[in-house]
Amino acid sequence: MAAAKTIECPEDPFNPLITSIIQISCMLVIAHLFHLFFKPLGQPGPVSQILAGLVLSPTLLSRINKIRQFFLQDASALYYRFFAFVSRILFMFLIGLGLDIPYMRLNLRVASTISLGAFVMSIIFGGSISWFLIDGVGVTTNRTSFVLVVMILLANTASPVAIRLIDELKFDTSDIGRLAMASSVISEMSCVLVYSTYLAVSSWVMFRYALYCILLTVGLIYLNKQLAMWFAKWNRNSKYVSNAQVVAILALLVGVSIGAESFGYNSTMTGFLMGMMFPRQGKTTRTLFKKLTYSVHNFLLPIYFGYMGFNFDTRDLNTVNNISAVIFLILFSFGTKIIGTMAACYHLKIPMLKGLVLGLILNLKGNFELLLIDGEIDSLTWWSGKIHRLLFLVVVVNTLISGPAVAYILKRRERYFAHTNTAVESLEAESELRLLACAYEPRHASGHLVLTAAMGKSVNPYLMHLVELPKKRRKTQLMYNQLEDGGQFSDEEEYGGNDVLEINDAVDAFTLQTNRKVHQIKVVNSFANMYEDVCTGAEDLRVSIIFLPFHKHQRIDKILENSKEGYRTTNQKILRHAPCSVGLLVDRSQTGFQQPIGSERVQHVAMLFFGGSDDREALSCSKRIARNAHINLTVIRFLPSESQRVQLADASSRDEMLMMSLARNETEVAKDDTFIEDFRLRYVTTGEVGYIEKCVSNGAETVQTLRDIGETMEYSLYIVGKGGGRGRSPMTTGMSDWEECPELGTLGDLLASSDFDLKSSILIIQRHRQYSNKDIVVDG
Structure with missing residues (x-):
């Protein structure tokens, strides 16, 4: 030149x-x-x-x-x-x-x-x-x-x-x-x-x-x-x-x-x-x-x-x-x-x-x-x-x-080039999965990195650090010799404090161990508006699923304790407005799911399938986890008992509303059967995944069956659907009477409750839903 x-x-x-x-x-x-x-x-x-x-x-x-x-x-x-x-x-x-x-x-x-x-x-x-x-x-x-x-x-x-x-x-x-x-x-x-x-x-x-x-x-x-x-x-x-x-x-x-x-x-x-x-x-x-x-x-x-x-x-x-x-x-x-x-x-x-x-x-x-x-x-x-x-x-x-x-x-031609893979189900198990993991604290980042490692090499992860904007912005005047070594002071740079350093160290350790790059993003906003940044970021990054941390964390005595209430309200808004599927992780890091890479221990993971679009999305995520050599996946499908099916058939002839509800669910049931059959042919018959069927009549039998499953096998992670598309299912009747966290869904709320005394981590999946403008509620 x-x-x-x-x-x-x-x-x-x-x-x-x-x-x-x-x-x-x-x-x-x-x-x-x-x-x-x-x-x-x-x-x-x-x-x-x-x-x-x-x-x-x-x-x-x-x-x-x-x-x-x-x-x-x-x-x-x-x-x-x-x-x-x-x-x-x-x-x-x-x-x-x-x-x-x-x-x-x-x-x-x-x-x-x-x-x-x-x-x-x-x-x-x-x-x-x-x-x-x-x-x-x-x-x-x-x-x-x-x-x-x-x-x-x-x-x-x-x-x-x-x-x-x-x-x-x-x-x-x-x-x-x-x-x-x-x-x-x-x-x-x-x-x-x-x-x-x-x-x-x-x-x-x-x-x-x-x-x-x-x-x-x-x-x-x-x-x-x-x-x-x-x-x-x-x-x-x-x-x-x-x-x-x-x-x-x-x-x-x-x-x-x-x-x-x-x-x-x-x-x-x-x-x-x-x-x-x-x-x-x-x-x-x-x-x-x-x-x-x-x-x-x-x-x-x-x-x-x-x-x-x-x-x-x-x-x-x-x-x-x-x-x-x-x-x-x-x-x-x-x-x-x-x-x-x-x-x-x-x-x-x-x-x-x-x-x-x-x-x-x-x-x-x-x-x-x-x-x-x-x-x-x-x-x-x-x-x-x-x-x-x-x-x-x-x-x-x-x-x-x-x-x-x-x-x-x-x-x-904006619609032609728009992002269409807004759900994991629409992707092949071998194709690239773009995901956005959100973390309010370093422990959330660690939990999401563990989950990312479990989902295989074909994952392109983004980690978004969500930092609350203080109500009163701190004004600080520092001399040059008071600045960080070689750094430039700005309010935004200070937001997050030592959490930023801990998250960076966790990402560096993860990259060194797995040889996978994690793209890091930091968002500073109030909890009232933070969901907008997350949803906009997910749309711009064209991700297929967002992972959110549960608003409770596991203490040293292994009991779940509430964190900031802002975590919960932000999660709820993201669940309503997300442009793709959402996964909510209840991370019991001490007793639950651990890093599957670099460890000789084989962890057992259970996917509970009751039916519906959310459960199919959860099973799609499970496909990727099943490919990990350090994980043993078992799919447990719950089906209504024979007596329950007969009772439903008799009731439908007398109850017009029930008859209409069952008619609406016929399509979903057909999709479930097709999806499960394809899954069994590709993964169960080859021995990669275990498969069990459980027949239950009502919610009480479902709860007892879940307790028996937990006592029989120590699963480190349960993967469940939130319940969308499931309709009125007799298998979950009465399970939502004492619902504490509706954002987890009926089944996820039960597994995360202290009464159930479960030591495993839980991943609740909500499939992306297309809403019309009139269906979207703007939060005040």
Whole structure:
């Protein structure tokens, strides 16, 4: 990169630096104003930022002499390039750091096929049309290199632009959004690899430099792993590592990247690989995420995108040949990406509309293409200012068209792309399960992590720490030397106190033991409104189930004791308004369910099936737990006795209301029978799960049967449905007369009561229910 090679102090460094800061400030202000206008229209932030740069570019305001003299300075251009260089490196490092490796591993074939389809189509057509463009733009020498640039220009996808666009559109948690991000990363890394290979084989000197770059990258990857562990131990009693330690890691990252650039190679892959190979757990990784995410997304990337628009220059669009060349490249860029992507989607049986969205996202430009355009490949004699500006036009126009087009399609077909897997029952047992576990206290987090570990490797967990907002916000004025080491004081950061540290330690231990990443979120709000944050978060994260902690906790003497009343009211509101299924965990951590991984002990789990949609959802969750080698699952199905069925048949002929109730339940009973039969064929006949049937006549017999089950076998966890869809069942008659906690359902409330004297943990499942607007009650 030219900026990395030539960044040096000019004769008067102060004035150009001040000029650059003023330019950046103007760009950020204009971008914010544009975003206020375009955001209600569904347009993402990068579009506004590129337009802000375009306003200040030679195409518009910089046509005025005084403004042009102020903005277009050679010295300030170096600062711009260096800012863009640092932004790109840090964002590629952040992309690698946040890469969902389990998802990439499971979907590598699909993402690679989509990237390959667009890549091959772009290379073929790019190589063909570039020979027709040579005469049009006046290339007389090094034509092979020009062909390579055009092919990469058409084939590449700017992963920083694509990922930022998807994130802005809140599309990053959907299957198609995650697939687009994975495909964009593969596409860009492929183009960087092709270009680097071309340089490496061009001469022995470049081949030697390539080896130096590889050694530098591998060495820093190893060093980063050691530093991450060392910094975490150094800050054992702190929430994060210090700012100085973060700066040390980033300085090494930028230093190695500058070294790779000075050898003539692109450092995009270097930053990405160092992020991808960075340790996934611990305080160092958490601190880097916290520090980088806000600064990169809200400061560095807007400058980067603004710089793209700032280089938009139409002064060369004064001849038919130049205009035709730009239009030709733009049309072929769209055509090759969309055709190649849709062909791959047709092969993979992905709907064509999703293929169109993928094609538009993969047509986003602005990262590696800019490096080729800004640089000089082998000191090519054809690399004139005119060609530079024309190719820049192609890059910017592609992004300005593709971004709004994606936003328009997603907004127009919002229901088509909406989250539909709002229940575990709708998923295959082997497919990924996205779940959101809510914790008010560290013990809640520990219980949910134990449950997450039991549900198998195909779980993508999010842990949300719910912190009560104090009624009186504490105002504190601290001197700098009174702040945390390397920290910045804020009221929000202080919320949660030591609970945050304990939850972080629990998550780190869980990640280290299970090698599964847990995404952490902290919500600070009053108990009256906290349910809104949870429900909105569940919808944005597209989870299939929310796990909530019971408002009682087990004391040292093994008795359940009430916690804050706010826990209970929040749980009740979430149960009413949740956009997906909900699981309520009564965690008896001392006597009940324990961590199933890393222990030789085999735990026994019982699933009590009475029938109805909630019980089917509970059985769907049990399927995943049954796959754990450290758990022995037994499904106990309760059926009405023969005498009870005869009595119901006789009563239904006399009682019209009972007859209507039974008619409504016929469909549910048929679903239950089909579901249980399929479950038995897949799991019981193979010996993976035990299956028992119990016939009872009334609620009293059910209670006695449950007591006998508890005395016969020590189950560490009971899984039950809340009771939705069960209807009027004689098997539970009278069991709700002394109901203490209605949010647990009839059966869950019985098992959790002190009178039942059960030592096991209990998981109560409520399946997602579709409510109409008139059914939703807004809490006061």
